[in-house]
Amino acid sequence: xxxxxxxxxxxxxxxxxxxxxxxxxxxxxxxxxxxxxxxxxxxxxxxxxxxxxxxxxxxxxxxxxxxxxxxxxxxxxxxxxxxxxxxxxxxxxxxxxxxxxxxxxxxxxxxxxxxxxxxxxxxxxxxxxxxxxxxxxxxxxxxxxxxxxxxxxxxxxxxxxxxxxxxxxxxxxxxxxxxxxxxxxxxxxxxxxxxxxxxxxxxxxxxxxxxxxxxxxxxxxxxxxxxxxxxxxxxxxxxxxxxxxxxxxxxxxxxxxxxxxxxxxxxxxxxxxxxxxxxxxxxxxxxxxxxxxxxxxxxxxxxxxxxxxxxxxxxxxxxxxxxxxxxxxxxxxxxxxxxxxxxxxxxxxxxxxxxxxxxxxxxxxxxxxxxxxxxxxxxxxxxxxxxxxxxxxxxxxxxxxxxxxxxxxxxxxxxxxxxxxxxxxxxxxxxxxxxxxxxxxxxxxxxxxxxxxxxxxxxxxxxxxxxxxxxxxxxxxxxxxxxxxxxxxxxxxxxxxxxxxxxxxxxxxxx
Amino acid sequence: xxxxxxxxxxxxxxxxxxxxxxxxxxxxxxxxxxxxxxxxxxxxxxxxxxxxxxxxxxxxxxxxxxxxxxxxxxxxxxxxxxxxxxxxxxxxxxxxxxxxxxxxxxxxxxxxxxxxxxxxxxxxxxxxxxxxxxxxxxxxxxxxxxxxxxxxxxxxxxxxxxxxxxxxxxxxxxxxxxxxxxxxxxxxxxxxxxxxxxxxxxxxxxxxxxxxxxxxxxxxxxxxxxxxxxxxxxxxxxxxxxxxxxxxxxxxxxxxxxxxxxxxxxxxxxxxxxxxxxxxxxxxxxxxxxxxxxxxxxxxxxxxxxxxxxxxxxxxxxxxxxxxxxxxxxxxxxxxxxxxxxxxx
Numbered sequence: 052x053x054x055x056x057x058x059x060x061x062x063x064x065x066x067x068x069x070x071x072x073x074x075x076x077x078x079x080x081x082x083x084x085x086x087x088x089x090x091x092x093x094x095x096x097x098x099x100x101x102x103x104x105x106x107x108x109x110x111x112x113x114x115x116x117x118x119x120x121x122x123x124x125x126x127x128x129x130x131x132x133x134x135x136x137x138x139x140x141x142x143x144x145x146x147x148x149x150x151x152x153x154x155x156x157x158x159x160x161x162x163x164x165x166x167x168x169x170x171x172x173x174x175x176x177x178x179x180x181x182x183x184x185x186x187x188x189x190x191x192x193x194x195x196x197x198x199x200x201x202x203x204x205x206x207x208x209x210x211x212x213x214x215x216x217x218x219x220x221x222x223x224x225x226x227x228x229x230x231x232x233x234x235x236x237x238x239x240x241x242x243x244x245x246x247x248x249x250x251x252x253x254x255x256x257x258x259x260x261x262x263x264x265x266x267x268x269x270x271x272x273x274x275x276x277x278x279x280x281x282x283x284x285x286x287x288x289x290x291x292x293x294x295x296x297x298x299x300x301x302x303x304x305x306x307x308x309x310x311x312x313x314x315x316x317x318x319x320x321x322x323x324x325x326x327x328x329x330x331x332x333x334x335x336x337x338x339x340x341x342x343x344x345x346x347x348x349x350x351x352x353x354x355x356x357x358x359x360x361x362x363x364x365x366x367x368x369x370x371x372x373x374x375x376x377x378x379x380x381x382x383x384x385x386x387x388x389x390x391x392x393x394x395x396x397x398x399x400x401x402x403x404x405x406x407x408x409x410x411x412x413x414x415x416x417x418x419x420x421x422x423x424x425x426x427x428x429x430x431x432x433x434x435x436x437x438x439x440x441x442x443x444x445x446x447x448x449x450x451x452x453x454x455x456x457x458x459x460x461x462x463x464x465x466x467x468x469x470x471x472x473x474x475x476x477x478x479x480x481x482x483x484x485x486x487x488x489x490x491x492x493x494x495x496x497x498x499x500x501x502x503x504x505x506x507x508x509x510x511x512x513x514x515x516x517x518x519x520x521x522x523x524x525x526x527x528x529x530x531x532x533x534x535x536x537x538x539x540x541x542x543x544x545x546x547x548x549x550x551x552x553x554x555x556x557x558x559x560x561x562x
Numbered sequence: 563x564x565x566x567x568x569x570x571x572x573x574x575x576x577x578x579x580x581x582x583x584x585x586x587x588x589x590x591x592x593x594x595x596x597x598x599x600x601x602x603x604x605x606x607x608x609x610x611x612x613x614x615x616x617x618x619x620x621x622x623x624x625x626x627x628x629x630x631x632x633x634x635x636x637x638x639x640x641x642x643x644x645x646x647x648x649x650x651x652x653x654x655x656x657x658x659x660x661x662x663x664x665x666x667x668x669x670x671x672x673x674x675x676x677x678x679x680x681x682x683x684x685x686x687x688x689x690x691x692x693x694x695x696x697x698x699x700x701x702x703x704x705x706x707x708x709x710x711x712x713x714x715x716x717x718x719x720x721x722x723x724x725x726x727x728x729x730x731x732x733x734x735x736x737x738x739x740x741x742x743x744x745x746x747x748x749x750x751x752x753x754x755x756x757x758x759x760x761x762x763x764x765x766x767x768x769x770x771x772x773x774x775x776x777x778x779x780x781x782x783x784x785x786x787x788x789x790x791x792x793x794x795x796x797x798x799x800x801x802x803x804x805x806x807x808x809x810x811x812x813x814x815x816x817x818x819x820x821x822x823x824x825x826x827x828x829x830x831x832x833x834x835x836x837x838x839x840x841x842x843x844x845x846x847x848x849x850x851x852x853x854x855x856x857x858x859x860x861x862x863x864x865x866x867x868x869x870x871x872x873x874x875x876x877x878x879x880x881x882x883x884x885x886x887x888x889x890x891x892x893x894x895x896x897x898x899x900x901x902x903x904x905x906x907x
Contacts (some may be wrong), residue, residue: 134702241773243844278596310578361786362784363785382790383785383787383788384788384789384790386788387788388788393786395786400780400782400783401782401783401786402783402786403780403783404776404779404780404782404784404847405779406779406847407775407776407779411772411776412607415772415776415784415787416787418769418773419769422768425766425768425769425770426768426769426773427767427768427769429770469787
């Protein structure tokens with residue numbers, strides 16, 4: 052599918068020259084260039100707000116650039132829409148998958164291009180061809196399976212099969228592993244390597260530098276909407292070097308901070324049973340000043356544990372006590388009044404009202420206790436945001452800016468500020484730095500350490516091993532809905548976590 | 563929106579003050595209202611006559627009350643299609659209870675207003691507790707309340723005759739504010755203004771108003787922030803139906819005759835149209851009371867324009883009103899898109 056149209060001379064498959072793009076108030080891209088060769092995996096990295104998303108949207112025809120040009124196989128092209136880009140062989144695999152989960156797998160692969168006979172869907176052909184594309188991504192499943200029945204990792208492979216079926220020669224993958232389990236990630240790596248062998252090129256966008264090191268042939272770094280360098284040889288792809296290029300400074304990663312002195316038990320769960328895994332009672336404690344991580348594979352029931360603690364999905368059994376007082380919240384309202392705070396997994400859907408101002412988001416939780424007879428105390432609201440913005444180093448033009456215009460890291464800080472305003476006793480964090488750039492990540496870690504130092508009890512869920520290892524004082528590991536074990540600080544290692552997460556029995560129950 | 567918010571901090575003081583009151587979103591609709599007024603004034607000598615202006619202000623107030631009610635539901639991302647039928651039910655019930663059944667005025671008025679609140683409560687419970695869709699719940703309401711109204715009265719027109727002058731003055735009184743023969747302010751306008759001010763204060767100054775706006779934009783985030791979203795939505799439906807009942811009462815006190823088969827027909831659509839024109843998004847989370855006032859006025863003036871300037875087109879009144887609203891919404895969307903595309907200064 053490649054050789055015929057492409058001349059033998061060294062013409063890159065896709066080349067971007069001097070692309071610029073402005074949005075109201077932001078210069079998203081400024082004279083950015085890059086090339087992607089045949090059968091090459093190019094990693095595109097950069098902090099949030101560096102312009103990666105804008106660049107890939109332009110490449111995929113979602114948005115036109117203000118200036119600059121795109122060349123496909125040496126010929127300048129102008130995309131008026133996604134269809135033009137697909138026509139040119141460029142397909143975007145979105146971070147949030149764009150599949151219709153009410154259709155079956157084959158229906159998704161051929162959505163909008165269904166083979167027809169006499170005006171009706173030709174289901175037989177559709178399923179047969181779908182099976183071929185599925186085989187290409189190593190998926191051995193019945194094309195008539197409803198998409199909704201597949202785990203997220205397999206859905207993603209379906210999306211890739213769909214892109215391949217449009218004869219895509221360049222796949223752009225935006226944070227493809229952010230919601231995959233370790234095993235699913237492995238599978239995806241294998242598929243990408245196999246595709247490369249078959250001559251397909253990939254632009255791989257990820258915050259996970261370990262992946263980049265494993266997969267990429269070349270790395271292009273963006274910073275503040277500009278090219279910030281390139282690593283052209285595989286051997287030169289190193290973690291620290293990439294971080295330096297991304298942030299323009301050194302960050303001491305994995306610098307373990309001194310352990311906090313744990314105080315009284317602030318959160319105690321006794322035989323807690325969540326609606327998602329009612330068969331597995333869970334018991335643990337978190338003390339004041341302690342940072343406890345919950346590790347495990349996706350689907351192990353970690354998020355469900357937090358939402359049950361917070362009353363979003365009330366417990367079906369067992370009990371919860373906050374600061375020694377029994378409360379088993381049936382609603383977030385009860386959880387909040389007991390002193391619990393939850394920074395949820397999905398920042399945009401659960402954490403923020405995107406169209407509302409920074410100031411209004413920050414005050415949302417504390418609005419009622421800070422009100423006078425039900426009237427909003429605007430002076431206090433303003434004071435809150437003028438305190439929080441510098442305290443959390445939130446980058447925003449002002450507290451009246453709608454949060455949707457902030458970068459992921461700054462949005463997450465607004466969510467944190469919202470909860471800190473109510474002075475919680477226990478802070479629950481679900482994937483606190485998902486999709487957040489390296490710099491903001493470090494700032495959020497600092498903040499969590501500072502809060503723990505002030506006596507807050509912190510319980511966080513993370514799918515990133517590094518985060519568990521560097522942030523947690525100790526860890527609980529979950530496997531298929533049950534608490535597989537606890538790891539003290541001394542026992543905390545990648546091997547032990549993985550063994551418990553995979554259902555093994557390392558470490559001891561120190562929950 | 564944020565750019566606009568930022569822009570508020572710049573420019574001459576007078577502009578800043580103006581922007582503080584009039585959000586840029588409703589400037590377009592104010593312009594449209596001005597154009598329609600100007601056109602009608604030029605096309606008909608009767609438009610600027612005191613009596614006609616009084617009538618416009620009076621009718622704007624009546625429809626404005628309905629519109630404020632439905633706006634609360636629209637802000638939560640819901641819809642209330644039952645308003646016209648609630649207007650009808652209350653409109654026939656009040657004279658029926660007072661005249662036919664000899665209820666006292668306080669009992670009758672109290673009953674119909676409580677009935678409105680109860681209807682809203684039922685709608686709200688069905689939407690929040692049972693998870694039914696607002697469209698379906700209130701569509702059924704639309705059918706049920708009109709059916710009940712027609713059944714109770716055996717489809718007979720209800721009115722007060724020559725009695726109840728005192729009660730009727732709630733809707734018919736006029737206050738001469740410019741002396742004899744000058745413009746007289748209708749009592750309904752005063753009632754409307756009081757409600758509008760209360761609604762604006764509630765929406766913009768109280769915690770509950772903020773909660774409504776927040777949950778209209780992102781209900782899940784609101785719930786995760788400890789907002790009792792169910793109770794807030796319930797409140798919105800109660801407000802909507804109660805104001806519909808108040809409107810129905812004022813309409814029948816004013817007109818003194820309510821025909822169960824067509825009293826209040828389509829009023830929910832006028833109210834929704836006025837709310838949308840006034841800047842409420844049917845996606846929820848947005849709305850300004852001043853916008854509602856202008857939107858309601860536009861609906862009334864359009865009707866007035868057809869009656870005065872083009873009486874021969876009365877049969878196509880709906881088409882004209884629909885066309886103007888559509889044009890307004892399209893223009894608004896185009897302007898917004900242009901503003902988005904324009905790079906920030």
